[in-house]
Amino acid sequence: MPQLEPAGGDDLGAPDELIAFQDEGEEQDKGAGRGSAHGDLDELKSSLVSETENRGQPLALARTLGKSSQIPQGRWVSQGKTLLQPPVMLIQCPWQRIWGTLGVFSPSHELSLTALQSNKVPVVQHAHHMHPLTPLITYSNDHFSPGSPPGHLSPEIDPKTGIPRPPHPSELPPYYPLSPGAVGQIPLMSSRFSPHVVPPPTHGLHPSGIPHPTIVSPIVKQEPTQPSKEEEKKPHIKKPLNAFMLYMKEMRAKVVAECTLKESAAINQILGRRWHSLSREEQAKYYELARKERQLHSQLYPTWSARDNYGKKKKRKREKLAQQQSHDTEGEYLPCQPPPCSGLWSLMPSSSVLRRFPGVQEQEALRAVPAGREAL
DNA sequence: TTACCTTTGAAGTTA
DNA sequence: TAACTTCAAAGGTAA
Incomplete structure (x- = not known):
């Protein structure tokens, strides 16, 4: 593109x-x-x-x-x-709610568009394990204003690492005061925290000491080859979604x-x-x-x-992949060849998935066909 | 235990 | 510059 x-x-x-x-x-x-x-x-x-x-x-x-x-x-x-x-930010995203709860987001920041107000943005997806401070690092509209961010959000540069330090909770404006104990009860702000990547206490932390969802302990993802000490200490920062x-x-x-x-x-x-x-x-x-x-x-x-994460994952076996793709193409619903049930075509799983999960097609089709349209 | 599968999009690499 | 490759999430599956 x-x-x-x-x-x-x-x-x-x-x-x-x-x-x-x-x-x-x-x-x-x-x-x-x-x-x-x-x-x-x-x-x-x-x-x-x-x-x-x-x-x-x-x-x-x-x-x-x-x-x-x-x-x-x-x-x-x-x-x-x-x-x-x-159009402006159309939805009230989970982390906005948390910002509000924490005090960074005032209610006036919660933008909405009339036509989309009823759009239910997913309720926050709870992580099974999450560092209680994780929700502190998230987004604010102010954060993205051109030029220098507001004082309370201005990332202080860590002289050692050169990485901006997220604001400490105490630096946040008290729109919605929150007791320390309540912080841990806050649901996930950005559901990017997978239980598998929860940083251990001494790894995967942002230099500030507060883990960011994009940071993963190097223990979780180690290079097959022996990394240098410097690389070993370097936290794995994930790509933004x-x-x-x-x-x-x-x-x-x-x-x-x-x-x-x-x-x-x-x-x-x-x-x-x-x-x-x-x-x-x-x-x-x-x-x-x-x-x-x-x-x-x-x-x-x-x-x-993004280059930093290149090669961190084991690559697919190209031959195997190519073979699989070649196999999948047989009988696949290609864009130029919609099947007779073309109305359902866009919701049909591919043949490779159907082979692995035979129940997919039936379930999806049954749920996809509105009453009275079965004949299509 | 870990790669694979599967999707789209962003960004890096290669030719 | 176009084409290709890798990685983000997710969780069951298979090796």
């Missing part, structure tokens, strides 16, 4: 926002490949997803606005009006509940198809979140590069 913004731009999110609408062409191209039934297919997809998703307003909004493909490229539309600016990853985290539990599936591979396929069924506005929420993720990440770890 082409980058429309010159590298190094201040606004890390701009490409995302543009990309979100640039996909338009791709969608149309794909649609063209599907033949004349494209419009019907889209409509059906919409209705199918509406059956499987919450019948909430976001989708209704999408319908009100018309199909995303009808939105002029590069335009932002909200409530039937063309906007000159991208992209828009789709944020969407997956939010929607996974829902899909799991609906499909009674727990296999991530199968769930992810469903989520991938649902992602494409989202309206531009709905996707924009996640692009915006991802943009802020990256922005905060770059503020917290200005010297970090």
Whole structure:
């Protein structure tokens, strides 16, 4: 996907926002490949997803606005009006709530858009194990204001590491005073904390001593080759999550509940198809979140590069992968060859998943087909 | 115990 | 610069 913004731009999110609408062409191209039934297919997809998703307003909004493909490229539309600016942060995300609880986020910061107010942003996903201070490191709108952040959020640079130090709780404005004991009761701010990556007391800490979700103990992920002492001490800072990853985290539990599936591979396929069924506005929420993720990440770890994590994971066996892909292609539902049940096509798991999880197709199809549409 | 699977997107690497 | 590769999350599965 082409980058429309010159590298190094201040606004890390701009490409995302543009990309979100640039996909338009791709969608149309794909649609063209599907033949004349494209419009019907889209409509059906919409209705199918509406059956499987919450019948909430976001989708209704999408319908009100018309199909995303009808939105002029590069335009932002909200409530039937063309906007000159991208829509503001549309959802009240979990970490915003926590900021509010902690006192960084005043209620006035909780932005919402009328049409999306009922969009239930996932309830915070609880981590099984979490450092009680973890929620202290999160996002604030103030944090991303151009130029210098507000005093209480200005990351103090650690002279030893050069890494900005997140504000100490005592430095946070007391909008919502919180007792120390209550801090540990706060649910997860960014559900990026997996139980598997909870840093032990002496590893994986941000130089400030407060673990950040993107920091993972080097013990968890060790290089196969013997790392140097310096590398060994260096905490593993994870990549910031992209828009789709944020969407997956939010929607996974829902899909799991609906499909009674727990296999991530199968769930992810469903989520991938649902992602494409989202309206531009709905996707924009996640692009915006991802943009802020990256922005905060770059503020917290200005010297970090995705390169740092390269080779940290064991690579796939290329031959095996290629073989598998070749095998999967046989009989796969390719975009240019929709199966007879093309209405369900976008929600159907791939053949490789079906081989592994035979129940996926049936369950998903049954849940996806609205009453009275079985004949399709 | 750990890689694999599976998805999309961002960013790095390679040709 | 285009194409390719890796890694983010998740959790069951298989080696």
